[in-house]
Amino acid sequence: MVKVYEINGVTPVVDPTAYVHPSAVLIGDVIVGPRCYIGPLAALRGDFGRLILEEGANLQDTCVMHGFPGCDTVVERDGHIGHGAVLHGCRIGRNALVGMNSVVMDNAVVGEDSIVAAMSFVRAGMQIPPRSMAMGSPAKVARELRDEEIQWKSGGTAQYQELAVRSMQTMRETEALTAPEPDRKRIEWDSALPLHLHKNASA
Numbered sequence: 001m002v003k004v005y006e007i008n009g010v011t012p013v014v015d016p017t018a019y020v021h022p023s024a025v026l027i028g029d030v031i032v033g034p035r036c037y038i039g040p041l042a043a044l045r046g047d048f049g050r051l052i053l054e055e056g057a058n059l060q061d062t063c064v065m066h067g068f069p070g071c072d073t074v075v076e077r078d079g080h081i082g083h084g085a086v087l088h089g090c091r092i093g094r095n096a097l098v099g100m101n102s103v104v105m106d107n108a109v110v111g112e113d114s115i116v117a118a119m120s121f122v123r124a125g126m127q128i129p130p131r132s133m134a135m136g137s138p139a140k141v142a143r144e145l146r147d148e149e150i151q152w153k154s155g156g157t158a159q160y161q162e163l164a165v166r167s168m169q170t171m172r173e174t175e176a177l178t179a180p181e182p183d184r185k186r187i188e189w190d191s192a193l194p195l196h197l198h199k200n201a202s203a
Contacts, residue, residue, distance in 0.1 A: 002026065007047050018053075019164035021061075022173075030065075037164040039063065039083075049073060049089060058160035063087070068106060080157045082118065090122070093130065097153050102139075110134070113150050162189060 002020045004012040005027045012030035014020055020038040029046035032038065036053045039061035044051050049067030053059060057079040067073040067089035075081060079092045082100040089106035092098060096110045099118035108126045110116055116128070117135035128134045131145045166189060 004030075010046070012044070012046065017164075019167045021167070033057065035161050035164060037160045037167070054079070054094075056157065056161050057081070058157065058164075060085075060160075071106070076112075078154070078157050080153065080160065095150070095154060095157070097156075113145065113153075115145060115149070115153060159189075 001022060002014060003022065003025045007028040010028045012026040012028065014032045015034045015036070017034045018032045018036040020026065020032065021040040023040045024038045024042040026044045027047050029050040030044045031052045033053055033055045035056045037058040039059065041061055042059050042063045045066045048069045049071040051065045051067065052072060052074045054075065054077040056077055057075040059065065059075065059081045060083045062084045063081050064086045065073050071089045073087055073089055075092045076094040078095040080097040081087065081092065082098060084101040085098045086103045088104070090104040090108040092104065092110045093112040093114060095112060096114045098104060098110065098116045099120065101118060102116050102120040102122070104110060104116065104122040105124040107124055108122045110122065110128045111130035111132060113130055114128050114132045114134065116122060116139060117133065120135050120139040121137040122128070122134065122139045126139065128141060131150065133142045133145055134140065135142055
């Protein structure tokens with residue numbers, strides 16, 4: 001059961017086609033759109049500003065979303081937020097990726113089809129143009145992305161959209177085994193891609 005908390009009379013909204021892990025926490029003015037995936041231990045604190053995940057976005061394990069009063073923090077359609085990232089009062093553009101353990105600050109905008117590399121710090125108010133690779137602390141725009149890099153990113157996001165469906169259909173709480181079974185099977189799914197082999201993998 002999803003952990004949602006009303007505050008000041010405002011209750012989170014989760015589309016029926018979205019998957020939210022039971023250990024994630026949603027507070028107040030949070031809107032999770034269709035086909036989204038919210039990972040374990042993610043914290044979405046809509047106790048000040050509004051938090052929005054548009055259709056097909058994912059927010060992975062231990063990510064944090066928050067913002068100042070009167071401000072929206074938005075992940076647009078097919079946005080992809082890697083493990084441990086922090087989003088505060090910013091906007092992540094359509095089909096953009098924020099890499100693992102990155103921080104995106106207030107009023108920053110990550111443009112459509114852009115990638116923020118892992119461990120980057122996007123300062124308040126920074127505007128990252130569409131189709132850009134940004135990296136560093138503070139982050140700087142390094143170059144324009146190639147078509148194959150955007151395709152790679154879109155493939156990874158499609159896997160998380162599929163994971164939302166697989167999680168709703170097959171994930172259940174259980175007890176651990178004490179030893180591996182003989183001929184232990186591996187996780188299988190339809191759109192498996194060798195994402196870990198990509199030289200720019202960051203989430």
